[in-house]
Amino acid sequence: MNRFTGKTVLVTGAGSGLGRAIALAFAAEGASVVAAGRTAASLDETVGLIEATGGTATAVTADVTDSGQVKNLIRRSVTRFGGLDIAVNNAGILRGTVPVGEVSEEDWEAVLRTNVTGVWLAMKHEIAHMKGNGGGSIVNIASNLGAHLRTPNLAAYITSKAAVSALTRAAALDHIHQGIRINAVSPGASAAPMSLRPGETEADRAERVKTQNPLGRVAEAEEVAAAVLYLASPAAGAVVGTDLVIDSGASA
Numbered sequence: 513m514n515r516f517t518g519k520t521v522l523v524t525g526a527g528s529g530l531g532r533a534i535a536l537a538f539a540a541e542g543a544s545v546v547a548a549g550r551t552a553a554s555l556d557e558t559v560g561l562i563e564a565t566g567g568t569a570t571a572v573t574a575d576v577t578d579s580g581q582v583k584n585l586i587r588r589s590v591t592r593f594g595g596l597d598i599a600v601n602n603a604g605i606l607r608g609t610v611p612v613g614e615v616s617e618e619d620w621e622a623v624l625r626t627n628v629t630g631v632w633l634a635m636k637h638e639i640a641h642m643k644g645n646g647g648g649s650i651v652n653i654a655s656n657l658g659a660h661l662r663t664p665n666l667a668a669y670i671t672s673k674a675a676v677s678a679l680t681r682a683a684a685l686d687h688i689h690q691g692i693r694i695n696a697v698s699p700g701a702s703a704a705p706m707s708l709r710p711g712e713t714e715a716d717r718a719e720r721v722k723t724q725n726p727l728g729r730v731a732e733a734e735e736v737a738a739a740v741l742y743l744a745s746p747a748a749g750a751v752v753g754t755d756l757v758i759d760s761g762a763s764a
């Protein structure tokens with residue numbers, strides 16, 4: 513399929529894990545991809561992988577917690593490819609994996625700043641471009657942990673991701689009249705770095721997850737990417753403010 517030929521797609525957190533898989537999937541279907549994140553080397557690697565298969569991409573370093581950098585990211589995306597049609601706000605962090613009473617103020621603020629304010633800032637500047645340029649589609653990456661499921665010792669992360677789910681719905685209502693469709697994907701444990709516990713190998717994770725969700729395995733990064741591409745595609749034209757859970761049945 514070539515659903516995104518002629519479209520420009522911005523993916524934050526595109527230097528690793530789910531963000532990289534999403535960037536590759538869009539490029540494979542014809543999109544020009546802007547790969548954003550804080551680390552130039554990992555973004556360059558993503559661009560290299562896309563170019564090696566004949567795709568088009570560029571890397572832009574930006575910290576999603578900094579409004580000026582995000583504004584510049586949108587400006588550079590538009591300058592480079594002539595517009596911005598689709599944005600995937602995927603950058604996120606997980607910290608403070610202790611009971612809520614023991615979470616440090618530093619971890620709490622970092623998680624909320626990156627996962628919530630970062631998504632809001634990205635949408636703010638993406639919408640500023642899209643609303644005057646024929647609309648667009650935004651997909652935020654939340655998590656099944658948050659609005660759909662809670663587990664112990666992840667309060668900061670759970671709070672931040674519940675906020676991303678709610679923010680997505682609120683933003684969808686506010687901007688659909690400008691032709692901007694906003695939705696979320698909420699992955700569960702996936703084949704990407706964040707689901708690995710400290711010191712755990714992928715084989716250890718596979719063994720642990722066998723009993724942790726009904727399907728008995730993590731979602732492949734490509735399976736999460738497929739959901740993002742669907743929401744961004746014309747086939748999802750009437751899908752507004754949805755939070756699509758891809759979690760192997762964990763929150764069923």
Ligand SMILES: NC(=O)c1ccc[n+]([C@@H]2O[C@H](COP(=O)([O-])OP(=O)(O)OC[C@H]3O[C@@H](n4cnc5c(N)ncnc54)[C@H](OP(=O)(O)O)[C@@H]3O)[C@@H](O)[C@H]2O)c1
Pocket residue numbers: 524525526527528529530531548549550551554574575576577602603604605626630653654655656698699700701702703704705706707
């Ligand atoms: N993996 C899972 O099982 C899972 C499950 C549910 C939800 N998710 C969500 O999916 C997203 C991707 O997760 P992942 O597993 O692929 O994790 P990951 O490999 O750690 O990717 C996160 C990406 O975000 C970027 N990032 C972090 N802080 C940033 C900032 N301030 N500004 C710009 N970029 C920033 C990181 O790059 P730099 O450090 O270079 O900036 C990194 O490339 C996250 O939002 C996560 O919460 C993941």
